[in-house]
Amino acid sequence: xxxxxxxxxxDEEYRLxxxxxxxxxxxxxxxxxxxxxxxxxxxxxIEDKMAVGAMATAEFAHLQRVCERLTRLGADPGAAMRTxxxxxxxFHDHTAPADFYxxxxxxxxxxxxxxxxxxxxxxxxxPETREVIISSLENTGQSAEYIVxxxxxxxxxxxxxxxxxxxWGRRLMGEALTQAQQVAGERDALSALLAGxxxxxxxxxxxxxxxxxxxxxxxxxxxxxxxxxx
Amino acid sequence: xxxxxxxxxxDEEYRLxxxxxxxxxxxxxxxxxxxxxxxxxxxxxIEDKMAVGAMATAEFAHLQRVCERLTRLGADPGAAMRTxxxxxxxFHDHTAPADFYxxxxxxxxxxxxxxxxxxxxxxxxxPETREVIISSLENTGQSAEYIVxxxxxxxxxxxxxxxxxxxWGRRLMGEALTQAQQVAGERDALSALLAGxxxxxxxxxxxxxxxxxxxxxxxxxxxxxxxxxx
Numbered sequence: 194x195x196x197x198x199x200x201x202x203x204d205e206e207y208r209l210x211x212x213x214x215x216x217x218x219x220x221x222x223x224x225x226x227x228x229x230x231x232x233x234x235x236x237x238x239i240e241d242k243m244a245v246g247a248m249a250t251a252e253f254a255h256l257q258r259v260c261e262r263l264t265r266l267g268a269d270p271g272a273a274m275r276t277x278x279x280x281x282x283x284f285h286d287h288t289a290p291a292d293f294y295x296x297x298x299x300x301x302x303x304x305x306x307x308x309x310x311x312x313x314x315x316x317x318x319x320p321e322t323r324e325v326i327i328s329s330l331e332n333t334g335q336s337a338e339y340i341v342x343x344x345x346x347x348x349x350x351x352x353x354x355x356x357x358x359x360x361w362g363r364r365l366m367g368e369a370l371t372q373a374q375q376v377a378g379e380r381d382a383l384s385a386l387l388a389g390x391x392x393x394x395x396x397x398x399x400x401x402x403x404x405x406x407x408x409x410x411x412x413x414x415x416x417x418x419x420x421x422x423x
Numbered sequence: 424x425x426x427x428x429x430x431x432x433x434d435e436e437y438r439l440x441x442x443x444x445x446x447x448x449x450x451x452x453x454x455x456x457x458x459x460x461x462x463x464x465x466x467x468x469i470e471d472k473m474a475v476g477a478m479a480t481a482e483f484a485h486l487q488r489v490c491e492r493l494t495r496l497g498a499d500p501g502a503a504m505r506t507x508x509x510x511x512x513x514f515h516d517h518t519a520p521a522d523f524y525x526x527x528x529x530x531x532x533x534x535x536x537x538x539x540x541x542x543x544x545x546x547x548x549x550p551e552t553r554e555v556i557i558s559s560l561e562n563t564g565q566s567a568e569y570i571v572x573x574x575x576x577x578x579x580x581x582x583x584x585x586x587x588x589x590x591w592g593r594r595l596m597g598e599a600l601t602q603a604q605q606v607a608g609e610r611d612a613l614s615a616l617l618a619g620x621x622x623x624x625x626x627x628x629x630x631x632x633x634x635x636x637x638x639x640x641x642x643x644x645x646x647x648x649x650x651x652x653x
Contacts, residue, residue, distance in 0.1 A: 230460025
């Protein structure tokens with residue numbers, strides 16, 4: 194950790210916020226890994242299992258990099274993740290996919306939303322932590338391509354699937370926002386990071402509103418790519 | 424593929440046997456990956472989840488190397504694996520772990536047995552295929568250490584656990600042998616490889632018996648390392 198973006202010297206408040214953010218990303222990746230690997234069992238063919246397994250493995254590799262950064266910031270990765278376990282576990286319990294396609298959409302919509310959100314927040318972090326976060330979001334292009342192709346194939350085979358999956362996408366977005374709001378409300382350090390300080394720019398309400406608009410627009414674009422109404 | 428170990432030119436029978444063997448290893452690794460990742464959900468702590476997740480990810484990385492070799496041998500990896508899906512799926516259905524410790528022992532005993540068996544058979548293959556198989560069995564030392572430590576901890580905390588886990592280890596060995604026997608009986612190319620040919624050494628009944636003895640001795644050693652009777 195070197196400097197916060199505004200050039201202020203690193204302080205404990207900032208370090209706690211960075212640890213919080215990395216902790217939420219890490220546990221998100223660990224739980225995504227577990228659920229993706231579980232979803233691989235729903236995959237109809239071995240080729241689908243391989244594709245979903247590769248996505249799960251990529252999540253785990255990212256997780257390992259985030260944990261290294263947590264250790265370098267003087268934090269215990271397990272402890273940093275533990276804080277966010279209840280929120281993510283609740284999200285996953287409320288959004289257990291009923292079939293392979295729901296699992297694919299969950300991976301696509303959930304990862305996409307998380308990636309957009311972390312990218313927005315990473316702008317407020319020191320360059321090294323930002324680099325770890327941004328690179329932990331990479332290499333998802335190939336899986337996105339596979340998911341879009343596979344979901345479109347599924348809808349071509351069974352037209353009723355489209356309506357169900359569109360509803361599913363909306364439910365995922367709703368559940369994700371509910372959990373995110375609760376997490377943000379409970380974590381003072383994260384909120385402080387977003388709010389900024391005397392020596393650090395933050396997000397005012399108007400900026401938060403614009404960020405929220407960008408996140409929902411990107412979500413709608415992803416649903417459209419799948420051939421679904423957002 | 425270059426030459427069979429006895430210096431005979433590669434023939435179609437040999438290629439089919441190699442594809443069979445790589446196919447069985449690949450599907451074994453894919454299903455081990457899925458089950459391990461599922462077992463990570465049984466893990467009591469985030470640190471346990473990380474350890475089991477790392478094992479699952481390592482299985483998947485090996486799988487990818489075996490698939491590359493299958494492709495280079497002119498085989499479709501999915502098709503090569505599909506043959507062995509029913510056997511492995513039956514094994515896993517019959518051996519669903521009831522708790523975290525049963526999952527750990529299954530990983531340790533199952534991976535160990537598979538590794539010993541594949542190492543024995545690899546001796547009858549061309550150097551390149553052998554190298555892919557041997558290297559796909561590496562890097563399991565660290566997970567073995569973790570499992571032994573974790574299971575011994577569990578038994579210290581709850582003495583009744585030891586008896587249950589010893590029974591579990593015996594059941595795993597029995598189920599694995601049942602499935603392996605069925606697979607070998609159904610696959611002519613694999614059996615032919617083991618039996619050898621005019622230009623290739625094979626295993627006679629006495630040699631098969633010795634191999635079986637070695638496999639059960641190694642299994643007993645693993646159980647002893649865990650502090651359990653075989």
